[in-house]
Each structure stands twice: as structure tokens, then as C-alpha cells.
Amino acid sequence: MPFYDERIETLDESSLRELQSEKLRALIGEISANEFYRGKLLAAGTDFDAIKSIDDLCAIPFTTKTEMVEEQLSHPPYGRLLTYPLSRYRYFHQTSGTTGRPLKCLDTRESWQWWKRCWGYVYRGAGVTEGDIVFCAFSFGPYLSHWAGISGAWHVGAMCIAGGGMNSEQRLQSLIDNRATVLVCTPTYALHLAEVARLRGIDLRSSAIRVGIFAGEPGASLPNVRRSIEEAWGARVFDHAGATEAGAWAYDCEAQDTAMHLNDAEFIFEVIDSESGEAVAEGKPGELVITSLGRSAMPALRYRTGDTVQMTREPCACGRTFARIEGGVLGRADDMMIVRGVNLYPAAIDDLMRGLSSVAEYEVHIRRIAGLDDLLIRIETTRAVPFDEVERAVSKEFRNRFNVRVSIEQAEGLPRYEFKARRYKRR
Numbered sequence: 001m002p003f004y005d006e007r008i009e010t011l012d013e014s015s016l017r018e019l020q021s022e023k024l025r026a027l028i029g030e031i032s033a034n035e036f037y038r039g040k041l042l043a044a045g046t047d048f049d050a051i052k053s054i055d056d057l058c059a060i061p062f063t064t065k066t067e068m069v070e071e072q073l074s075h076p077p078y079g080r081l082l083t084y085p086l087s088r089y090r091y092f093h094q095t096s097g098t099t100g101r102p103l104k105c106l107d108t109r110e111s112w113q114w115w116k117r118c119w120g121y122v123y124r125g126a127g128v129t130e131g132d133i134v135f136c137a138f139s140f141g142p143y144l145s146h147w148a149g150i151s152g153a154w155h156v157g158a159m160c161i162a163g164g165g166m167n168s169e170q171r172l173q174s175l176i177d178n179r180a181t182v183l184v185c186t187p188t189y190a191l192h193l194a195e196v197a198r199l200r201g202i203d204l205r206s207s208a209i210r211v212g213i214f215a216g217e218p219g220a221s222l223p224n225v226r227r228s229i230e231e232a233w234g235a236r237v238f239d240h241a242g243a244t245e246a247g248a249w250a251y252d253c254e255a256q257d258t259a260m261h262l263n264d265a266e267f268i269f270e271v272i273d274s275e276s277g278e279a280v281a282e283g284k285p286g287e288l289v290i291t292s293l294g295r296s297a298m299p300a301l302r303y304r305t306g307d308t309v310q311m312t313r314e315p316c317a318c319g320r321t322f323a324r325i326e327g328g329v330l331g332r333a334d335d336m337m338i339v340r341g342v343n344l345y346p347a348a349i350d351d352l353m354r355g356l357s358s359v360a361e362y363e364v365h366i367r368r369i370a371g372l373d374d375l376l377i378r379i380e381t382t383r384a385v386p387f388d389e390v391e392r393a394v395s396k397e398f399r400n401r402f403n404v405r406v407s408i409e410q411a412e413g414l415p416r417y418e419f420k421a422r423r424y425k426r427r
């Protein structure tokens with residue numbers, strides 16, 4: 001099985017902790033001039049000198065995205081988040097800003113090398129190598145995943161086609177004509193491309209695509225989503241998770257058991273209770289907190305991702321000793337809905353809908369009725385199935401899986417989305 005760095009990826013737990021401590025010490029030494037973190041440590045009654053190993057990590061206060069965005073607003077344009085003088089920076093990216101103001105993230109030549117290395121683990125984990133042709137089906141812009149996906153593909157020796165500035169038909173044509181073997185996009189967009197292909201009479205199973213790496217939103221680890229993509233594309237599905245502000249931190253291996261590996265060589269991971277901030281026991285769901293070990297240029301120390309995960313150190317069939325998260329990212333705290341007392345994530349709803357072959361597209365409207373969140377699901381069907389049958393099937397699935405009653409309505413001509421979160425409308 002392919003590794004990016006077999007020695008590192010198979011280190012025993014204590015050697016991994018030693019490696020993390022060593023990298024943490026080097027990082028702390030490097031960022032001592034970082035005003036943002038120096039101020040945070042000072043306010044918490046400590047300083048950089050107190051951080052000597054991974055055991056001292058808890059002395060560092062948590063960092064949130066809101067805090068970083070506010071820092072840039074109060075000290076424009078980049079806040080005091082940068083460790084070095086601006087002249088050392090080369091790469092500019094920003095977050096999509098769908099959940100607030102965009103955060104600007106800058107990288108130096110060295111920290112971009114680190115991004116490429118992190119993506120190296122992602123690609124090698126999926127068996128991507130020299131001779132592969134990677135097609136990145138993202139709309140281009142200052143969104144980091146597109147550029148890191150391309151740089152990472154070059155880094156592992158693959159050829160890469162930038163699929164920006166094209167519509168879905170042009171992307172399909174390009175990836176077929178150029179015999180691309182690897183597709184990188186969001187899981188939602190992979191399913192959309194599959195539908196466009198079906199309408200045009202193109203059989204994607206006869207394309208050269210053999211691997212799909214899915215990023216940008218949770219979902220590719222969920223069984224029904226995975227199966228739908230695999231069936232449409234005739235390709236193996238690999239999930240990936242990352243964040244512009246923290247790095248490309250999780251990847252799938254060829255064991256394909258729907259638990260993603262955390263990159264323990266380039267990050268330190270903690271799982272906490274979102275309310276109390278206390279550590280959560282292994283195997284229990286909680287919020288993932290990340291310390292990026294290779295990005296001194298714009299550090300992320302104990303960064304609260306808002307992602308709900310369930311960590312395990314059970315051995316993986318691939319031989320990697322890196323921890324894993326079962327079911328991938330279960331959801332984002334920001335996206336969680338509480339419907340009649342039940343916690344629901346868009347990824348889980350998507351998995352349910354993908355299990356129903358009669359559903360072509362759907363939209364979820366969140367309504368406030370008598371002080372409670374209520375879901376109205378608008379559904380466009382695929383074939384000539386009577387709508388009341390689809391309605392009954394969807395209602396039954398919601399009751400069985402989540403013990404929740406939803407309202408259902410027939411719809412036509414629903415828009416197709418690149419991110420599933422955009423299907424959710426608050427009324």
C-alpha cells in the first residue's frame with residue numbers, strides 16, 4: 001500500500017508524541033515574535049517559554065475563527081496574525097465567508113511547502129502517484145483548496161488540470177478528453193456532474209477516472225453518499241478534510257473503512273466538549289481542536305474547528321498508526337439544527353437522501369413553528385415514481401433514522417449546488 005512517508009506514518013504512539021513535542025518546540029521558538037499569540041498567552045498569565053512539550057499545550061488558550069476575523073478587522077488588513085514581515089509572504093488566500101466575513105490567510109514559501117506536504121499524504125493515501133492525471137473541479141478564486149490541491153498533485157509527481165472557469169459540460173468534456181484518472185471536488189459537485197453526464201448520455205463508468213478525492217464539505221465518508229458516487233463514476237471514493245486557517249489535516253487510506261486518518265505528524269489534535277472546553281474521551285463525539293505544527297507564518301494554536309468528530313486509535317488495516325475519525329467529519333457546529341429536540345447535521349440528511357434513488361435534488365427549508373425548528377423538504381424526483389410514494393419513503397426514513405417528523409413538498413427545477421450547505425434555507 002502506498003504511503004507518503006512510511007516511517008512516519010507507522011511510528012508507535014509514544015514516538016509520535018515525541019515527534020509532536022519536538023515540532024511544537026521548534027514552532028514556539030520560531031513564532032516568539034507573533035504579537036497575536038504573545039498577547040493571548042500574556043492574557044492567560046503565561047508565555048511562550050512555558051511551552052516545552054505536548055503536555056504543556058493546555059496552557060495555551062483556544063483560538064476561534066471569529067477571534068481571527070475580528071483581529072483582522074481591528075488591525076487591517078491582516079491583523080497581528082503574521083509572524084514575519086509582509087515581504088516574506090507570497091501566497092494570498094481567503095475563506096469563502098459563507099458563515100461571516102472572510103478570513104485572509106497568508107503563506108510564505110516555507111509554509112506553502114508544508115501545505116504541499118500535507119496534500120502529499122492525502123494523494124498518496126488515495127494511491128495517487130506519478131502517471132496520474134488529476135482534474136480539480138473547483139471554481140477558481142482566492143479559495144485555498146483549489147491551489148493546495150493543484151500544488152499537492154504536482155508535489156507527488158502527477159499532472160494536474162485546473163478545472164476552473166468552465167461550466168459542468170466543459171469540465172466533463174475536458175476530464176474525458178484528457179483521460180484524467182483522479183477527480184478532486186466537493187461530494188455534492190461530483191453527484192451533480194454525474195447527473196449532467198446522465199442527461200447527456202455520457203457513461204462516466206467508462207471514463208478513466210479511478211479515484212475521487214472529496215473536500216470542501218463533510219459527506220464522502222457516509223455510506224450512501226460514498227456508494228452513490230462510486231456507482232456513478234465507477235471510481236473509489238476518498239474523503240479529505242482541511243481548513244484554510246489550519247491546514248489539510250485528515251485523509252483517507254485504501255483500507256476504505258469510512259474512518260479518516262488524522263495527520264499526527266503535522267498537527268496535534270484534541271477533541272473537546274464545545275460547552276465546557278474539557279477533553280472528551282476517545283470514541284465519544286466532540287469538537288476537534290487543531291494545532292498546526294508546520295505553519296509558523298500564520299500559526300493556528302489550539303484552533304477550534306467547529307467540526308464534530310469521533311476519534312479512535314484502533315489499528316487500521318493499512319498499517320498507519322495515525323489516529324482516525326469514525327465516519328469522517330460528522331458535521332459542523334455552525335450547521336447543526338435542533339429539530340424537535342433532535343440534533344441534525346446536513347451531512348446526515350444528505351446521506352439519507354442519497355440512499356433514495358427516486359430523489360434527484362432537494363432543498364431544506366428551516367422554519368420556526370411554535371418556538372420549534374421544523375423542516376420542510378422540497379423534493380425533485382428522478383423518474384416516473386408517484387410522488388406520494390417518494391413522500392412516504394422519505395417520511396419513513398426520517399422517522400426511523402432520526403425519530404423526527406418532517407413536512408414534504410414536491411418541487412421542480414431546483415438549482416444544483418456545489419456545497420450542500422447552500423441547500424439549506426432559513427425562513
Ligand SMILES: [Zn+2]
Nearest residue numbers: 253255316318
Ligand atoms: Zn488506514
